[in-house]
Amino acid sequence: MNPTVARKALGVGVIGCGEIAQLMHLPILHELPGLRIAALCDLSDTVLSGLSAHYGVAACYKDYRDLLADPAVDAVVICTFDHGPVVKAAIEAGKHFIVEKPLAFTAEQARPLVAAAAAKGLVALVGYMKLYDPGYRLGLEQLEAIGRPKMIHVHDFAGRFDRYQSLYTQLRGTDIDPTVLKAGQAAAAAEIAAALGPDHAGYGDLYMTLLMLGSHDLAVLRGAFGVAERVDYAQAVGPYHILAVLGFPDGVPALLEVAFGAQYEWWDEWMRVDGEASQMLIEFQNPYVRNAAATIRLKQAAKADGSEGASERVLPGTPDTAFRRQWQHFLACIEGKAAPITPLQGGLDDLELAERIIKALPAKMAARDEAAA
Ligand SMILES: NC(=O)c1ccc[n+]([C@@H]2O[C@H](COP(=O)([O-])OP(=O)(O)OC[C@H]3O[C@@H](n4cnc5c(N)ncnc54)[C@H](O)[C@@H]3O)[C@@H](O)[C@H]2O)c1
Known part of the structure; x- marks a missing residue:
């Protein structure tokens, strides 16, 4: 890795300064030693001028290509x-990066990016911050003790998304040309429809649910058990609610359930692994709440010889913010002290699996107006 970068604080350019940048990335970049905010990029002048003043960052751009050409920018988020076109440009500009999930909208878009980033020797991470959660990592350490799983469950109903406005101060701009945003959404919908094929193009919303919410769960599952071999079953429970049965080597099944729109106050996302005589539950916390790590619940059946009764232990993850750990890991990778935990290949694996899940559903063609959008 570049030794000059390792010596001084890494200058990070933030491309897209909306909710997740303002709630997590910017404050963390501001406070963590070894990192500094070098430049900002957004479509909104209001957002740029407000954040520029707040963080004391003079370099502001409306075109990400200008930010990528700034020599003070060593890396970007x-x-x-x-994401796909920005990732491509970041690679061409030779900048290390974290790309928020999903890596791109389709596997076809993502495939060349994985090879290109590797060819340039860049540190390139997908922002699957849950894989850096101390509680999740503690859970991975417990897996061996469970032995071959009989069954894996991953459940994500998320929770209410309308609460963050009262938890955090967020700067929103109303000065973005709505036709630009609409054109971007229409282009994405067309790319997704093409990737799903004519028989499944009608599942665009469900595919987006898998990408926006469910990609975290695909990553969590892959982080523990590798890439699923098969999609044995899929059901569209609702327009934003999908159920799938995946198959892992050795015949281990995983039941995956992902849904947007739960009105719960609590965050409802967990992975459960059932072994022959023990069970582990990893309960994830609301990702927008800082310093809240996943909790592990371990249950052990009684010994057959009666020497020990059944037991239950709760292992709280060390309080930390997974996004913060992700940035520390990114820096360690650039300094050559760690190997990427969430490389681009994983982002591609998840996109391929999301497509396979959708294609396991019964055919549903796009409505005419959707296809034309
Ligand atoms: N890791 C997580 O848990 C997590 C949580 C929320 C969002 N995300 C991901 O982060 C991304 C952003 O989500 P968000 O909730 O912050 O959305 P958002 O709409 O609040 O913010 C997006 C920002 O990007 C800007 N933007 C859009 N196109 C741009 C362009 N071409 N150049 C410069 N700026 C541009 C917009 O003006 C907006 O401010 C999404 O891809 C989402 O999947 C991840």
Whole structure:
């Protein structure tokens, strides 16, 4: 890795300064030693001028290509809506990066990016911050003790998304041309429809649910058990609610359930692994609440010889913010002290699996107006 970068604080350009950038990336970049905010990029002048004043960052751009050409920018974090073209440009500019999930909208878009980033020797991470959660990592350490799982469950109903306005101060701009945003959404919908094929193009919303919410769960599952071999079953429970049965080597099944729109106050996302005589539950916390790590619940059946009764232990993850750990890991990778935990390949694996899940559903063609959008 570049030794000059390792010596001084890494200058990070933030591309897309909306909710997740303002709630997590910017404050963390501001406070963590070894990192500094070098430049900001957004479509909104209001957002740029407000954040520029707040963080004391003079370099502000409306075009990400200008930010990428700034020599003070050593690395970027990509928090826009459409990531693929920005990732491509970041690689061409030779910048290390974290790209928020999903890596791109389709596997076809993502495939060349994985090879290109590797060819340039860049540190390139997908922002699957849950894989850096201390509680999740503690859970991974417990897996061996469970032995071969009989069954894996991953459940994500998320929770209410309308609460963050009262938890954090967020700067929103109303000065973005709505036709630009609409054109971007229409282009994404067309790319997704093409990737799903004519028989499944009608599941665009469900595919987006898998990308926006469910990609975290695909990553959590993959982080523990590798890439699923098969999709044995899929059901569209609702327009934003999907159920799938995946198959892992050795015949281990995983039941995956992902839904947007739960009106719960609590965050409802967990992975449960059932072994022959023990069970582990990893309960994830609301990702927008800082310093809240996942909790592990371990249950052990009684010994057959009666020497020990059944037991239950709760292992709280060390309080930390997974996004913060992700940035520390990114820095360690650039300094050559760690190997990426969430490389681009994983982002591609998840996109391929999301497509396979959708294609396991019964055919549903796009409505005419959707296809034309
Ligand atoms: N890791 C997580 O848990 C998590 C949570 C929320 C969002 N995300 C991801 O982060 C991304 C952003 O989500 P958000 O909730 O912050 O959305 P948002 O709409 O609040 O913010 C997106 C920002 O990007 C800007 N933008 C869009 N296109 C741009 C372009 N071409 N150039 C410059 N700026 C551009 C917009 O003006 C907006 O301010 C999404 O891809 C989402 O999947 C991840």
